[in-house]
Amino acid sequence: MFKHSQLETVKAWLAQPAHAALPLHARIQRAIRQLILDGALGAGKPLPASRALAGSLGVSRDTVEAAYAQLHAEGFIERRVGSGSFVSEMTEFSPPRRPAPRDRRVRKQAPALSKRGEAMFRSGGVREPLAPRPFAPGVPETRTFPLHLWERLERQVLKEVGTGALLHGDPQGTEPLRRAIADYINLERGARATADRVLVLTSSQQALTLCATMLFDPGDRIFIEDPAYYGARRAFEAAALDCVPVRLDRQGLMAEQIMAEPRGARAVFLTPSHQFPTGATLALDRRLALIEWAARHEGWIIEDDYDSEFHYAGKPTACVQGLDPHERTIYIGTFTKSLFPGLRIGYALLPPALVQPMTVARTLLDGHSAPLAQLTLARFMEGGHFGAHVRTMRSVYAARLEVLVGLVRAHLSGFVEPRVPIGGLQMPCVLTGNLSEHAAVEAARRAGIELLGLSSLHAGGHGKAGFLMGFAAYTPAEMDVAVRKLAQAFRTVVNS
Structure with a gap:
């Protein structure tokens, strides 16, 4: 008792x-x-x-x-x-004292293209398909989005706010949306959030870029999952950071490698709820160990919670930020996956000491997000429509995942083995036959199908050969046609 x-x-x-x-x-x-x-x-x-x-x-x-x-x-x-x-x-762990923050120098950039600018250009950026083809990963279903409801809420906002919605907005984000986001992640993700700590941005990619440029100097080391989300790696490399790959197993990032690393690093980047691209969930003891590491070494944990809304087996675990009493975790979320990419609204939940610096830095990038879209989204969330939409799409996506698994096993069994995820919008597949990853991706592209190779997501490109197959944005009939075309394309390559 x-x-x-x-x-x-x-x-x-x-x-x-x-x-x-x-x-x-x-x-x-x-x-x-x-x-x-x-x-x-x-x-x-x-x-x-x-x-x-x-x-x-x-x-x-x-x-x-x-x-x-x-x-x-x-x-x-x-x-x-x-x-x-x-x-x-x-x-059982002993939370260390919160260390005092270190001063960091702001370095001037050279004229023309700086080294960082050259790195950004060489990275190729992060380009998403304008009209996604099967099986482009990370794309939600938009054709069934409740547009009439969204338009009605938008009209309500315009009626109440009038031309005020056409003016410049608060760089940190409108207060109603920040409050709605804080309430949501507290309830659904176990976060420690208040509206004054939320920074509304255009995307999670913008949040990653802000972290890379505001918290670190060129040459600073950052631990990063291997394999990792390509947008994060490119943001950090473009900022001239030294990305140190950390291997994964079925329990997520192997935190003991970080503890044993003698040189240390300034931060660690994580997708703990649903690792991209493996789908692993970071174990509790590793989460607690990383929190202790960050506090002891004055490091940062950058937590990208990109698609935790779509979990198909049980409930998702609480976010790392909600477990961190030392304010060393930056939590990043987005509505690109849960609603629609064109909304261009993401957010960062920041430690109090970072709110003002990050907000000021944001004004140098794009000033603010569109107030009308923010206020409409806030009303969409406050009215319970966001939760209802997520629940509907979770059911739709789970059914589509099941269909895709069946199609892959029926038509691609000689080429790949599916790794069925417990959540997310894409499924990893590992090549099992004589077909190379490059040949598979190129054959798919010629057939009008988009596959993202797995080895490119590993440091040095030496990971297990395979690819990701997005399933959320495509109906069962569309997937059936695409998988059959893919099977024919693979057979053509193998028999040539």
């Missing part, structure tokens, strides 16, 4: 007005999670039986069971049949 003080802490979470938007089970789960993170509940300590805790809190046993189930899913507790629930051994 809890000590009296621990029980009172949980009751306080239930009573606080700031937590009123959270369901009861989420408040209980987060209260217990905080007791574990603070060390008030040590590793191996037993938790009260669900029936006993429900009686003490005046809630149903199902509510407590739901809280325990989420804690177990996130790795905070272990559930032993016949014995009860216990704090997981992996949660």
